[in-house]
Amino acid sequence: MSIKAEEISALIKQQLAGYKDELSVDETGIVTYVGDGVARAHGLDNALSGELLEFENGIFGMAQNLESNDVGIVVLGDCTGIREGATVKRTGQIMEVPVSKDMIGRTINSLGQPIDGKGDIKSESSRPIEKKAPGIMDRQSVSEPLQTGIKAIDSLVPIGRGQRELIIGDRKTGKTSVAIDTILNQKDQDMICIYVAIGQKDSTVRSQVSTLEKYGAMDYTIVLSAGPSEPAPLLYIAPYAGAAIGEYFMNQGKHVLVVYDDLTKQANAYRELSLILRRPPGREAYPGDIFYTHSRLLERAAKLSDKLGGGSMTALPIVETQAGDVSAYIPTNVISITDGQIFLNSDMFYSGTRPAIDAGTSVSRVGGDAQIKAMKKVAGTLRLDLASYHELQAFAQFGSDLDDATQAKLNRGARTEEVLKQPLHAPLPVEKQVIILYCLTHGHLDNIEVDDIARYQNELFEYFDASHRDLLDSIVETGQLPDTDKLDEAVNAFDNSFQPTENKKEKQNN
Amino acid sequence: MLDKITFAKRYSKVIFELLDSNNQVEDGYNELLQIKQVFENNSDLGNSLTDVSFPEEYKNNLAKPLIENVDIDVIKNLLNVLLSTNNMDEITMIVDEFEQLYDEKNKIVRAVAITAVPLSDEQTAKLSDTFKARMNAKKVILNNKIDQSIIGGVVIKSSNVIFDGSVSTKISSIKKLLLN
Numbered sequence: 001m002s003i004k005a006e007e008i009s010a011l012i013k014q015q016l017a018g019y020k021d022e023l024s025v026d027e028t029g030i031v032t033y034v035g036d037g038v039a040r041a042h043g044l045d046n047a048l049s050g051e052l053l054e055f056e057n058g059i060f061g062m063a064q065n066l067e068s069n070d071v072g073i074v075v076l077g078d079c080t081g082i083r084e085g086a087t088v089k090r091t092g093q094i095m096e097v098p099v100s101k102d103m104i105g106r107t108i109n110s111l112g113q114p115i116d117g118k119g120d121i122k123s124e125s126s127r128p129i130e131k132k133a134p135g136i137m138d139r140q141s142v143s144e145p146l147q148t149g150i151k152a153i154d155s156l157v158p159i160g161r162g163q164r165e166l167i168i169g170d171r172k173t174g175k176t177s178v179a180i181d182t183i184l185n186q187k188d189q190d191m192i193c194i195y196v197a198i199g200q201k202d203s204t205v206r207s208q209v210s211t212l213e214k215y216g217a218m219d220y221t222i223v224l225s226a227g228p229s230e231p232a233p234l235l236y237i238a239p240y241a242g243a244a245i246g247e248y249f250m251n252q253g254k255h256v257l258v259v260y261d262d263l264t265k266q267a268n269a270y271r272e273l274s275l276i277l278r279r280p281p282g283r284e285a286y287p288g289d290i291f292y293t294h295s296r297l298l299e300r301a302a303k304l305s306d307k308l309g310g311g312s313m314t315a316l317p318i319v320e321t322q323a324g325d326v327s328a329y330i331p332t333n334v335i336s337i338t339d340g341q342i343f344l345n346s347d348m349f350y351s352g353t354r355p356a357i358d359a360g361t362s363v364s365r366v367g368g369d370a371q372i373k374a375m376k377k378v379a380g381t382l383r384l385d386l387a388s389y390h391e392l393q394a395f396a397q398f399g400s401d402l403d404d405a406t407q408a409k410l411n412r413g414a415r416t417e418e419v420l421k422q423p424l425h426a427p428l429p430v431e432k433q434v435i436i437l438y439c440l441t442h443g444h445l446d447n448i449e450v451d452d453i454a455r456y457q458n459e460l461f462e463y464f465d466a467s468h469r470d471l472l473d474s475i476v477e478t479g480q481l482p483d484t485d486k487l488d489e490a491v492n493a494f495d496n497s498f499q500p501t502e503n504k505k506e507k508q509n510n
Numbered sequence: 511m512l513d514k515i516t517f518a519k520r521y522s523k524v525i526f527e528l529l530d531s532n533n534q535v536e537d538g539y540n541e542l543l544q545i546k547q548v549f550e551n552n553s554d555l556g557n558s559l560t561d562v563s564f565p566e567e568y569k570n571n572l573a574k575p576l577i578e579n580v581d582i583d584v585i586k587n588l589l590n591v592l593l594s595t596n597n598m599d600e601i602t603m604i605v606d607e608f609e610q611l612y613d614e615k616n617k618i619v620r621a622v623a624i625t626a627v628p629l630s631d632e633q634t635a636k637l638s639d640t641f642k643a644r645m646n647a648k649k650v651i652l653n654n655k656i657d658q659s660i661i662g663g664v665v666i667k668s669s670n671v672i673f674d675g676s677v678s679t680k681i682s683s684i685k686k687l688l689l690n
Binding site for chain 1: 513515516519667669670671672673674675679680683684687688
C-alpha cells in the first residue's frame, strides 16, 4: 500500500487548519524549593488553589498552598528534573483526568494513562478530579440492591446501589477479597466496576488483575493503581480520579461500583504532603482537613434522580485498623461518613469463619430498603439468632446440663455460622442464597451434621438447578419467596435423598 | 525567623513610605542604588557586617564611612538599624524590593527581550514602544539578551509574565497539534 505525497500534505493541511498564530502569554514563577514531591515558587501571584501548573520540563503540579510570598505546589510526577530557579507556568486549568469507555478492561494510573502495556487509550472527554457531589435535588433514595454474592453480607448487611459501605478490619482479614468477590459477582449485572488501588504493592495489584481476568471480570472493570513507588501526590489524587471516571459513567445513567483500597494509605499520603507543605498537624499528625478529604470523596457516591438518568455510584471504601481499634482517627471519621460498615474480625478469620464478617458490629443504614423481599423474609431473624447464639455459647462453655430449648438454639447457631461461611472467589446468586437460608430458618438443617452442611448446600443447589429451576427463576423475577408449599415439598424431597456422611455420629460429642 | 523576602518587603515598604512623606523618593532611590552598588562590588562586605564572630567595633568602623556619606536621615537610620540587628546582608534585597515599589509608582516596566539575533536600536525602540502601550506604562527599560535556541521571533520576560512569540514555541505547538 502506498500513500501519495499529495494525500499526506492534504491531511497535514487539514490538521493545521486549527492552528492559530498567536502570542502566548503566561504567568510564571520561580522555583525556590523542591523536594519530597513538593515545590515552592515565588511569583504566580494570581494562581488559584488547585490550579494545574506546568514546570519547564513538562511535568505538572497542582497549586496547594497560596501564601503571601510563595505558592506550595505538589508535583504530579518525577521531581528530579525540577531545579531551583526553574520557571513554573500557570495553565489556567484545574486538574482533570481523561475519561473513556475504552478504559474498561484496562489498568491505568492516577492521571488516566495506561500502565498495562496494551497501548494508548483514546479519551472521549476529560473531567475535573475535584467536583462537587450531586446535591439534594439530584438524588433519590437507594432502592435497588447491589448483590455482593456473599451470603453474610447480602443477608445481614445488604448494600444498595448508590450506597457507601465501609469495609473495615485489621490487616490480613480478607478486606480486599470481599471487595474483589463483589466485583466478580457483578458479571452480567450491567455494572461498571472501578478498583482503585492506593499504595497497594504492584505485585498484589498484578495478582488481583489476574484474578479478575481469570473470572472474566475485566470485561466490565477498570483498575486504577497508584503504587507505593509513586510520589505521594499521585496516591492522594487516585481516589478522586477514580470517582471522576465513575461519575462519567453514572451521568450516562449507568451503574458503577467503586472500591477504594485503601483510604488509610491515602490519608497517610495526604498527611505526608501536608506536613511537607508545613500545614499545622492535628490529631495523629493528620492535617485539619482530613475529614473533608474523605467526606467530599464519599459524598460523590450517589443514586441520581430519574431526571438525571437514574445512574448510581456505589462506593466501597476500605480502611485498615490496628489491632481491631476502630476508635482511631481515620476509622471513626470514615465510619461516620459512610452508610454503614462491614467489620472483619481477625479472631474469626483465624478460627476459620471466612469471610470473617462480625455480624454484631456490621451494619447497613440504608441497604435494608434495597433488599429483595424474599431475602428479607428468610434473613429477618438471622442477626438476632446469631447474637443470642454467641451469648449462649459463652454460658454453655461451663458445661452444665442444658434444657432442650437452649440446646436447640445452640445447634441452630452453629449451623447458621456454618452456612454463612463461603470459599474465596465463589460468589452465590441471590436466589440460591435465599434457598439455603430458607432451609436454615425452617429447620431443615437442624438434623444435618455441621461438617456436612457445605456438601448439603452444594448438592441442594445442584438439585434445584436440575429439578426446580422454576422456583429459582421466580425468586429472580418477582423478588418474592415462591409458594412455600411448593418450596417445602422440594426441600423435603431433597432431604429424603440426602446421604449423611458415615461414621460421624461418634465424633459429635467432641 | 522571618524569611528573607518578607523581611525585605516589610523594610522597603517602610522606607518608601517615609521617603514619600518627606518628598525624597528620587534622591533616596539614587542613594539606595549607590549603596547597592557598593555591596555588589564588595561581595564579602554584607557577610562580614553580619558575622557575629566579627567584633562589634570593627564592624562599626567598617560601616562608618558608608553611613556617614549618606545625606538622607531615613536611609542613615535604616543602615544603623540593619547594622545593630546584624541584618546588613539583606540590604541588596531591600533595595531590589524598593526598586519594584519605585517602578510601580512611576509606571516603569523592566523587561528582558530574548532574541536569536541582536536587536538594532531602531528595533529596540519600536519594541519598547509597543510594549509600553501594551503594559500601560510610562517608561520601558528593555534589556536585550541573545539566545540562539529560540530560532526566531522574540520572548519578553517581565516580572511574572512571559510573552512568548518565539519560533521554537510555535513549532512545538504545531507538533502537539499534529500528534493529536
